[in-house]
Amino acid sequence: MATSASSPALEVEGLGVSYGALVALDGLDWQVGPGEILGIIGPNGAGKSSCYDAITHLVRRRGRVRLAGEDVTEVSADKLAARGLKRAFQQNAFFNDLTVAANMRTVLQDSYGTGLAAAIFAPWREASRRHRAEAAARGLLLRFGIPEEAHALRPTDIPYGSQRMLSIALAYGSGAKVLLLDEPAAGLGGADMARLIALLRELKAEGIALVVIEHHMDLIMSVADRIVVLDRGRQIATGTPRDIQADARVLEAYLGRSA
Template identity: 55%
Template sequence: MARLSSRADVPPVLAVRDLSVRFGGFQALKAMSWSVAAGRILGIIGPNGAGKSTCFMAATNMVSHGGRIRLAGTDVTDKPAHALPRAGLRRTFQQNAFFGGMSVLENMAAALMESRPSPLAQSVFLPWIEARRCRAIEAQARAHLMAYHVPESAYERLPGELSYGTQRMLSIALAAAPGARVVLLDEPAAGLGGPDMIALRSVLERMRDDGLAVVLIEHHMDLVMAIADEVVVLELGQLIAAGRPAEIQADPRVLEAYLGRAA
């Protein structure tokens, strides 16, 4: 079975080993292993039904699975899914998810506060310190949104009022809030085109430059091959190829299983 390590000289931030998922009598994933290091982008590709989204669900403990998951050297296989974001493992979904009744800026500030909770005593007995903290978080939220191509004109609006492309940028910005170590992106380019695709590539490059480990499920082959440091290919729940983009593009198994079908 093919295995992929981000770089021999750099320890992975996220490593899954022999990841397997079964739904009743259906084997959705079978003994899959891959890893990604800080400042690297791993692309996961494969035809529809290959098990890509199931792989993300298993890697974030959102579904029962076999195998082991290590985050920054710590085994998190048995951690509940809701505990992983605070540990630094974050993800987006194919459908954008926000606090719909809060403004864009409030959504971003809430994500920042989640990573920097305030002591209760400070909030109650030292309100001036809490007010100063809130102002600092708002300033940080504005800077973070701007860096992720969410325009200032959107900050006081509700997420549902934004264009689809801006919603996608917001979802990535929320996942990449300080405290993130690994960000799993599930088809971030779906429904995007033109300037939005350019903005997405810029955001992905920024995440890598900022030292995040990024795992990208995507059907846009041009984007994956241009931006990913390594690529793994799934078919029928199994990893059939792993390597650098040029190697994947020349692999006859990939051409047969996926790239050839798209041509």
């Protein structure tokens, strides 16, 4: 169960995905509450990324998806994002021809953008919104651990650790109720890993529901409230990190042996 006393921020029921005869996911049931971190782990090919594709309506799927208690199964991917369900992908995705700051301003257009008519007939209003967007972008970048000296650079010219944080910041955008992260710790270590852990805990403290796919077991065991384990497209275990570490089915899936 979710740690929050309120209704789940995100709930999936009977979630399934098939690609022709291949069943990628079959019958997933889990939920995550506001201010909770749910980890999703499993061997390569277990269906973890397919789970995110299904939740965000990027593939045809079976089952139901509920956001803050509302059935959003038929809602399109872009409208899900507008409702606060945001996703960061496993591979960094940037506008590579724009600076880091311009990347951030671009994803804030839903809050600070103006239409053509306003730009022509009320340029002072457009200028005011642009200045506010610049300030908001700077604040978000700093909040996500991207130093000011990197803001004028292109994403590919900043350190890899900052690139990973930028991908999360861009997914978060102008705010999220549920944030899906796909292997955010990939390639990180040392200070970069510490910054990621601090950020996850900060977002959790703000009441955001976090769902984190991760292969870095030390990270997920230290930050997750609960963990869902997938194997061959099926949900084989759900529980606290301590429960998962002692589950014979999980050891079988990862190590090829029982406890």
